[in-house]
Amino acid sequence: MPKLLVVDDEHDICDFVKNFFQERGFEVFTASNGDEALAMVKEDKPDIVLLDVKMKGMDGIAALKHIKDIDRSLKVIMVTALEDQDKMVEASKLGACDYITKPLVLDHLEQTVDKRLKEMPDQGLKGEFSER
Numbered sequence: 001m002p003k004l005l006v007v008d009d010e011h012d013i014c015d016f017v018k019n020f021f022q023e024r025g026f027e028v029f030t031a032s033n034g035d036e037a038l039a040m041v042k043e044d045k046p047d048i049v050l051l052d053v054k055m056k057g058m059d060g061i062a063a064l065k066h067i068k069d070i071d072r073s074l075k076v077i078m079v080t081a082l083e084d085q086d087k088m089v090e091a092s093k094l095g096a097c098d099y100i101t102k103p104l105v106l107d108h109l110e111q112t113v114d115k116r117l118k119e120m121p122d123q124g125l126k127g128e129f130s131e132r
């Protein structure tokens with residue numbers, strides 16, 4: 001079962017994304033700030049992180065830096081507003097693999113997550129995904 005960590009300071013977004021991916025067989029963790037997210041990266045070892053850029057306290061860019069210090073190979077997908085293009089360049093340099101824009105389009109989000117999961121050799125998910 002793939003593990004997804006959703007980090008967003010808006011609880012509605014966390015719940016919405018969590019429900020969507022749980023229905024698709026993911027184990028989903030949620031964090032509402034950067035500190036919680038870092039603790040979960042260490043303890044729960046997610047395969048993929050969805051990381052909101054705009055958060056109070058530690059923002060998504062700072063959280064990304066710390067996540068990459070913990071696990072350089074962890075796939076991190078940034079979630080941002082359209083006007084954050086400069087930040088996305090920075091995020092890309094820091095090792096984020098994708099960014100998607102709010103408002104979230106779930107089909108696009110699912111495609112992005114699936115694409116990154118399929119790149120992971122140790123996931124053994126090919127059969128699971130090809131059934132859909």
Ligand SMILES: [Mg+2]
Nearest residue numbers: 009052054055
């Ligand atoms: Mg936010």
